[in-house]
Structures are given as C-alpha cells and as structure tokens.
Amino acid sequence: MTGQDHPTGAVRIDTSRPxxxxxxxxxxxxxxxxxxxxxxxxxxxxLDPRVPVMARVNRAFMHRATRWLAERGVRQFLDIGTGIPTEPNLHQIAQGIATDARVVYCDNDPIVLAHAAALLRSTPDGLTEYLQADVRDPAAIVEGARKILDFDRPIALSLIALLHFISDEDGAHELVGRLLSELPSGSYLMMTHATADFTPEESAAAIAKLRAAGITLALRSREEFGRFFRDLELVEPGVAVVPEWHPELGEPVPGQEDGVIPGYGAVARKA
Ligand SMILES: C[S@@+](CC[C@H](N)C(=O)[O-])C[C@H]1O[C@@H](n2cnc3c(N)ncnc32)[C@H](O)[C@@H]1O
Known part of the structure; x- marks a missing residue:
C-alpha cells in the first residue's frame, strides 16, 4: 500500500480486549x-508507574538510532512492529537527514493500518510503504519490501519494542535470523527489548496480567537479547540499557533518571 492506494474500506478493530x-x-x-x-x-x-517514561525512552532510542544510521549513509529501512504513527515517525527522522531515504513499515494490528496514511507522507524523492503483515511471516514481509527496497544495498532492519511479543516457541531468534539472511552485507539491525532483569517481581505480575488478556510478553535477559546479534558486529557501545545508547544524539526524556529503564537497545552491522 502506498499513499496512492490507501484503503478506504472499513478496518475491523477489536475493542473487546487490549x-x-x-x-x-x-x-x-x-x-x-x-x-x-x-x-x-x-x-x-x-505495577510500575514509570511505564509511560519507558515508552518515551524507547521511542527516543528509535530517533537516535535512525539518525545514527542515516548519518552513516543508510538510506533504506525496514521497520517491523511500527505502532500507531507518532511524530516524528522513522521516515521523518531518516528523510530529515537524507530526503531520498526509503522506509517500509510493517505491523500486524489493524489499527496501525487504519492510521497508515500518516506513515505514507514521504518526501517527493524518498518513498514510504506500509505492509500489513506479521513478523512471524518473514517471507511475506520480504516479498512486500522488495517492491520498494533494493535488497542489493544496505537496509536497516528496525525491530523496536517488538520481539518481546514473540515467544521462543514462535521462534523469535530464528525469525530475526531469517530476516537478516535476506539482507546484504553492510546492513544493520536496530532493536530494543524489554527485560525482567531489574524488576523481576513486577515483570512476572505484568506477564500474568497480559497473558490473561491474550497478550504474550516474552521478556528476555541481557544474554538472551545479545543472542539476536550473535552473527553481527555490534556498534559502540554494544548492548546498553536503552537511554544509555548514544545519549548525545538526542535530548533526555523527562523522568528517565529516576530509576533504571528495564529494557535493552543495540545496533549492529552485518559483515
Ligand atoms: C510497543 S509497540 C512499538 C512501536 C514502535 N516500534 C516503537 O517502538 O515506537 C509494538 C508494536 O508491535 C506490533 N506487533 C506485535 N506483535 C506483532 C507481530 N507478531 N507482527 C507484527 N507486529 C507486531 C504491535 O501491533 C505494536 O504496534
């Protein structure tokens, strides 16, 4: 779907569960x-009153990592688990540095599809696309992305606050490996992920509450998060607590200093 063929038909939104x-x-x-x-x-x-701060800190990582990559010449982004558009969106950051940047967005929630028009307001010499697809179907995502992105040139795969919704049973690590295998040398993985490392009791309670509402939350340790990057070259500073990844590239989020943010972030390059 591009800006020209945004669906006008009704999108089915399930408001019976979160x-x-x-x-x-x-x-x-x-x-x-x-x-x-x-x-x-x-x-x-x-359970943890700082959840909204965590969400903003996570979003700010996306801003900084996108900026870092665009400043190093990356012009193509595949962002899976995009979320409801929230300005600035990834393409606005990337195209703010390089107007010809191309971004393919992807999410499996119909509400994101309903709001996708905001993701399709590309610069004239860049391009954005939205795919309604599930990360558990990487073949469909790659097939759709190939229509917009050149898979012979580096692509930044963006999995920001997504993989903690994918269990090991659903093959989280294998899915990331499968997506990376499609990307050429010089591509990148940028990623954040929630963890129970710092707040085990609150995290266990959150997992149980979300499970009862039909949402899988697969929190991972630092070591398990690091495994997503095992075949890649981590860029400095490696795996970091989210706000500590290149803080100089953005402004601190109010409240982020009031305690540890229970999530990891990293960017890595495919050799
Ligand atoms: C916490 S939001 C993160 C949004 C955005 N990446 C950010 O960090 O600002 C997680 C997003 O992942 C999407 N998501 C969850 N499971 C998914 C799946 N299996 N396939 C694709 N998207 C999924 C949700 O619909 C949601 O929009």
Whole structure:
C-alpha cells in the first residue's frame, strides 16, 4: 500500500480486549486507543508507574538510532512492529537527514493500518510503504519490501519494542535470523527489548496480567537479547540499557533518571 492506494474500506478493530499498539499509544499520550487499552495500561502503571517514561525512552532510542544510521549513509529501512504513527515517525527522522531515504513499515494490528496514511507522507524523492503483515511471516514481509527496497544495498532492519511479543516457541531468534539472511552485507539491525532483569517481581505480575488478556510478553535477559546479534558486529557501545545508547544524539526524556529503564537497545552491522 502506498499513499496512492490507501484503503478506504472499513478496518475491523477489536475493542473487546487490549492490544499492544493501542496500549503503547495510550502510554505516549495518544488518542488512538480504547477504554480496554487504558484499563490494562492502568494495571501496568499500578505495577510500575514509570511505564509511560519507558515508552518515551524507547521511542527516543528509535530517533537516535535512525539518525545514527542515516548519518552513516543508510538510506533504506525496514521497520517491523511500527505502532500507531507518532511524530516524528522513522521516515521523518531518516528523510530529515537524507530526503531520498526509503522506509517500509510493517505491523500486524489493524489499527496501525487504519492510521497508515500518516506513515505514507514521504518526501517527493524518498518513498514510504506500509505492509500489513506479521513478523512471524518473514517471507511475506520480504516479498512486500522488495517492491520498494533494493535488497542489493544496505537496509536497516528496525525491530523496536517488538520481539518481546514473540515467544521462543514462535521462534523469535530464528525469525530475526531469517530476516537478516535476506539482507546484504553492510546492513544493520536496530532493536530494543524489554527485560525482567531489574524488576523481576513486577515483570512476572505484568506477564500474568497480559497473558490473561491474550497478550504474550516474552521478556528476555541481557544474554538472551545479545543472542539476536550473535552473527553481527555490534556498534559502540554494544548492548546498553536503552537511554544509555548514544545519549548525545538526542535530548533526555523527562523522568528517565529516576530509576533504571528495564529494557535493552543495540545496533549492529552485518559483515
Ligand atoms: C510497543 S509497540 C512499538 C512501536 C514502535 N516500534 C516503537 O517502538 O515506537 C509494538 C508494536 O508491535 C506490533 N506487533 C506485535 N506483535 C506483532 C507481530 N507478531 N507482527 C507484527 N507486529 C507486531 C504491535 O501491533 C505494536 O504496534
């Protein structure tokens, strides 16, 4: 789907249970969420009141990592688990540095499709595309992305706050390996992931509450997160707690200093 063929038909939104994209939108102060999302969001806040700070810190990592990559010449991005558009979106950061940057967005939640028009406002000499697809179907994503991206030139694969929704049973590590195998040398993986390393009790309670609502939360340790990068060259500073990855490239998020942010981030290059 491009800006020319955005669907005009109705998109089916399930408002009977919470969805990660809409809860995240609520944490970020957006308006594209429903009472059921706010209710579950409030339950997460009761466990850890810093969840909205974590969401903003995560978003700020995406800004910094995209900037870092664009400044090093990366002109193509494949962003899976995009979320409901929240300015600045990834293409706005990348095209702010290189107007010809191309970005393919992908999410499996129909609410993101419903708002995808905001992701398709590319610069005239760049290009953006939105794919409605599940990361558990990498073949479909690669097939769709090939229509926009040149797979003979470096691509940054962006998996920001996505893989903690994919269990080991669903093959999280294998899926990332499969996607990376399609990318040429000089490509990058940029990624964040929530962890229970710092707040084990609150995390266990969150997992249970979300599971009861039908949402899988697969928190991973630093070592398990690091395994996603095992065949790649981590760029400095390697695996970091999210706000500590190149903080000089952006402004600190208010409140991020009030305690540890329970998530890891990293960027790595495919040799
Ligand atoms: C926490 S949001 C992160 C949004 C954005 N990447 C960011 O960091 O600002 C996670 C997103 O992943 C999407 N998602 C969850 N499971 C997915 C799957 N199996 N395939 C594709 N997207 C998925 C959700 O719909 C949601 O939009």
């Amino acid at each position: 969805h990660p994209a809409r809860m995240y939108d609520w944490y970020l102060g957006g308006k594209d969420n429903y009472p059921v999302d706010e209710e579950m969001g409030r339950q997460m806040l009761a």
